[in-house]
Amino acid sequence: MPSDLSDVEVIAPHFKRRLSGVTSTVIQLVPVQNRLGQRVVTLGPGLPPHLPSMRYTQLAGLWRPPQGRAVRVWHARRNIEMLPGILLRDVLRMPLRLVFTSASQRRHTGWTKWLISKMDRVISVCRKTASYLERDSDVILHGIDLQRFHPAADKQAARVAVGLDNAFRYVGCFGRVRHQKGTDLFVDAMIRLLPHHPDWKAIIAGRATPKHKGFEDDLKARVAAAGLADRILFVGEHRNIEDWYRALDLFVAPQRWEGFGLTPLEAMASGVPVVAARVGAFEELILEGQTGRLVERGDLEAFVAAIAPYMGDTRLAATEGAAAHDHMQANFSIEHEARAIGAVYADIFRNGQRR
Known part of the structure; x- marks a missing residue:
C-alpha cells in the first residue's frame, strides 16, 4: 500500500465484494500492469491483499497529479465505479481522466448511456460488445496467464x-x-x-x-x-x-x-x-x-x-x-492485453485528453 500517491498513475476501483468476471480481471491484470511499469493501484473491497492498493482516506491525494504527469487515470469497469469518478473529476475538480471497460452485450439503460457518455475513453472487450455502444471505443480482447494455462507434458x-x-x-x-x-x-x-x-x-x-x-x-x-x-x-x-x-x-x-x-x-x-x-x-x-x-x-x-x-x-x-x-x-497472453491498455493510458497522458 503506497504511503502517498505521487508515483501512482492509475486507480482501478473495485466496489463490489462479490466475486465476478470483473474481479478476476482486476486480480490478473493489475500485477502484470505494474510489472510493465504502468503503476496501478486498486481501491475497494473484495480483492486479495497482495494487490497494490490505496485507502479511501487517501482520496484527497488525487488532487495532486502523479510525478511527471498532468493527470491520473481512473479506470472503472462497472456503473458504480464510473459515477464516483465523474464526481471526483467534475465536482471536486480533481485532475483525473476516466476510462471505462465495457463487457456488456445488450442495449444499455439511459443511466448507463449517460455514465458512458461522460468517460474520456472507453475500452470494449470484443467487437460485439463495441457494437452495443453509441460512441467510439478501443477494442482490447482479454488475455490469460499462459504460464498457468499450458498443455500437459504428459x-x-x-x-x-x-x-x-x-x-x-x-x-x-x-x-x-x-x-x-x-x-x-x-x-x-x-x-x-x-x-x-x-x-x-x-x-x-x-x-x-x-x-x-x-x-x-x-x-x-x-x-x-x-x-x-x-x-x-x-x-x-x-x-x-x-x-x-x-x-x-x-x-x-x-x-x-x-x-x-x-x-x-x-x-x-x-x-x-x-x-x-x-x-x-x-x-x-x-x-x-x-x-x-x-x-x-x-x-x-x-x-x-x-x-x-x-x-x-x-x-x-x-x-x-x-x-x-x-x-x-x-x-492472447495477458501481457498483450496489459500492453494494449497501457497504450490507451499513454495516449491520455500524452494528450491530457478529455472527451
Whole structure:
C-alpha cells in the first residue's frame, strides 16, 4: 500500500465484494500492469491483499497529479465505479481522466448511456460488445496467464494428477452450473453421444449457487436415469482448474449468454480444442475448423453434430489442440492485453485528453 500517491498513475476501483468476471480481471491484470511499469493501484473491497492498493482516506491525494504527469487515470469497469469518478473529476475538480471497460452485450439503460457518455475513453472487450455502444471505443480482447494455462507434458500423468482413469478420454464443460451457462445442453449432448463412444467420459467442473441447486439436481437425475452416472462426472469447484484443463481432450462452451467468456481461452491455451456457442467473444477467439467449432446457441442438435467428430477421431482433437495452443501464444497472453491498455493510458497522458 503506497504511503502517498505521487508515483501512482492509475486507480482501478473495485466496489463490489462479490466475486465476478470483473474481479478476476482486476486480480490478473493489475500485477502484470505494474510489472510493465504502468503503476496501478486498486481501491475497494473484495480483492486479495497482495494487490497494490490505496485507502479511501487517501482520496484527497488525487488532487495532486502523479510525478511527471498532468493527470491520473481512473479506470472503472462497472456503473458504480464510473459515477464516483465523474464526481471526483467534475465536482471536486480533481485532475483525473476516466476510462471505462465495457463487457456488456445488450442495449444499455439511459443511466448507463449517460455514465458512458461522460468517460474520456472507453475500452470494449470484443467487437460485439463495441457494437452495443453509441460512441467510439478501443477494442482490447482479454488475455490469460499462459504460464498457468499450458498443455500437459504428459496427458496420462495429467489425468492421474486429478484422479481420473487413464483408460478414457475426456470432454469437459467448466464454469457455474446454471441454465445461462448451458450446462443442460452439455449434459443432454453427452447422454446422446457417450453410449456410442465407450472410451470417453465427460466432466462438469464448477459449482451451483443455492439459487441454481435445483437445476443441478435435475441434471444429475437425468444422468442417473440414462445410466451414465459413472461417465458424466460432476466434480465441483476447484482452485487448480488449470490441472483439470490439461486432463481434457475436448472442451465444450455451451453458454446461452456470455459477456466475454474466458473458458475457451483457458482450454485452448492448455492445448484443448473447443466447441462453443456463438456468444460473447467466442467468434473472435476460436478459429473455425482450426482450433474448434462454433454453433448456434441453444441448439442441441448442432452441439451433438459438432462434438461427435472429435470423439470419433482422436487425431482431430490432437491436431486442433496444438493449433489452439499456438493461436493463444501468438495472440492472447495477458501481457498483450496489459500492453494494449497501457497504450490507451499513454495516449491520455500524452494528450491530457478529455472527451
